[in-house]
Amino acid sequence: MGHPPELLFYGLFDRLRKQTELSLSMDQYFLLLQAFRNHYGQPMITGEDGKERPARWEEADLRFLCKTMWLTHPRFETRFDQIFDEYMEMLRRPADVVRYEKQQAPPAEEPEPGPGMDGSPAMNIQEGPRAERPDQKPGFPLDSEPDGQKASDDEIPQIFVDISKREDAEGTANGEEEEDEEPMAIDRHPFIFSDKYLPLNSRRLKHYWQHLRRFSDRSDSTEIDVKATIDTLYYNGFIDRIAWLPQKEYTAHFAIIVDNEGSMIAHQAWVESLVRTIRETVGHKYSSVHYFYNYPGRVLYQDPRHTQPVDIGRWLRKMDQPHIFLFIISDGGATRWAAGNDRIAEWGAFFARIDRRIDYKVWLNPMPRARWEGKSALYLSLMAEMVEATEEGLSRIPEIIKHL
């Protein structure tokens, strides 16, 4: 209790930051507050006097506003919607909010955070008393309209929520059944292989890997190199030629193929994070990611669920850059107890099929080198440069490629 009312929807913002890959800053949270304060994105109704007034917030409008502010890419939309739905459901069940708050609240000895910077979803607590208004209709009026008052510019209006679905919350509020209630999904302990499990952070990885963007000079330059042109003037006393700036263009495609089934399931989270970082570093246009199980065979899959096959020949044709780097992420059978001849033969056939088109292949093996001994991985490491998924291994890959 006692949280400042400015923390409107902070719970949602906090969850989006922690549970999605959206990189949101406080500035973006304040943007939402600014929008709320000024009724931006709020549906309007025309009053009897012919003037427009802010109407009751509907969930769809709130969702739209939050998406407009925070959903930086449509690929996060499904997760965004899921978290938004969970949050709205929680607003309707104040008891869950209290429990979530207790878990998230800092220890008592810690200093009280300043207004607007508190990490807990305090706003929701204030929704409780408002929610119990018997005359309240469903909806999300963020302004103080129901009380007949209009929010001033300096005041963030309070939220109150639909009480039509809070039967179980009533029980909890009376101290009953609290122990038996199913914990909410957000309260569960996260899986141990989170995206924070990378041996180095994405910023350092990007730093190491920025050299993967390979350029070549283009002959059809159109931009004058003023400095070089003036230099010739200094040397000769007259301009005998115009110097042109060398044009740069990407020449390499980074083809990532990921083994994401069987023993590799345990590595999915960080592999996903790694792939994302690589693609952000080299650019989405110049990279692609496909999936397989154990070995590629005749097809690769465009989606992690293996529902969209693509023929190997077609996959190669789609990469129209002069150079192609193949980056394989697989344990190469290192988790098994012995070498698998089938696996080695299939990989051999795959490499034979693609070798003429691929400039270089690097294999990232999440299992330590010691585990490769006597397994397929050891034989496969002779077919492609194989590195361990350690900081040293990951930082070596650009070096390997650079020295082509």
Next chain:
Amino acid sequence: MIKENPYRKYTGAPLREFNPDAGLDAYIPSDGLKKAVEIARLLQRPLLLRGEPGSGKTRLAEALAYELYGDKYRDYYFEWHIKSTTKARDGLYTFDHLGRLHDVQAFKKKKITKYRRFGPLGAAFRKSTPETPAIVLIDEIDKADIDFPNDLLRELEQQRFDIPETGEAGQEKGIRAAYPPIVIITSNDEKELPNAFLRRCIFHYLEFPGEDTLVDIARQKLRSLPNNPELEEDIVRGLVRKFEAKHKEMRHDPNVDKVPSTSELLDWLQVVAFYAFHKDPESQNKIRIDEDRIVFDDGSELPYPGVILKSFDDYRRTVGEI
């Protein structure tokens, strides 16, 4: 925060129909898009539009400018089409170093400011006022180098920039916008944009339009054609449905190279209409509705597939299926 004065809401109404006087095709924004434009304007943030190519991202800025300023919209509307070689400074200003060098050698005296030329963003900064906010289109920002968006951060946030060559630099002498221009940025998602840039933007994703909107767009497009072919309402709808079915099928096929967009539909309609009214009976390919199905005289299911299908593989696969 200074506000637009007077604030004129974006309704999409003036260009709901083809405007022959202004030479502008109809532009029919969705409610979501209109709302996103409002939010971006009110918060004075750039609006980043994403969506399939041909979904109408680029035309929004022009349509908005036309709605705000009518026939004079060109005075307040600035387009910046990004290329792979574009640098952030190009949008603000360029300085004619060679011209100045030449003039100095020829003992020509000119004010140093004569050598600077404002780019689209720089010109918009100079033009924009609370009464007449300028509109800037930064088209296909993802084409530029990865550092390009970050290079614009300071200028977009502070609404000012420096020209060191002319001494127009610093808080007092730098070029400053009296009011932030309305910035509309489009991206085809070819490259990831930096987080620092994203956090300063408002976002909207343009979905492929639904049937009714497509029919609306198609009708307006046909109206804008020089010979103005009068296709009946149910024929237009039938053609749109045929296209939509193809679009849906291709969208869910992972082996498709290029999913057709709204612009391909409009091209296709133009071709279909052209041959439907062709004077030469040999070339004519009339269209009629038969039990809710569109039927072409030449018996083809999808005539002129080359207008819709832009890759050889897609073409071969579709034509083979017919």
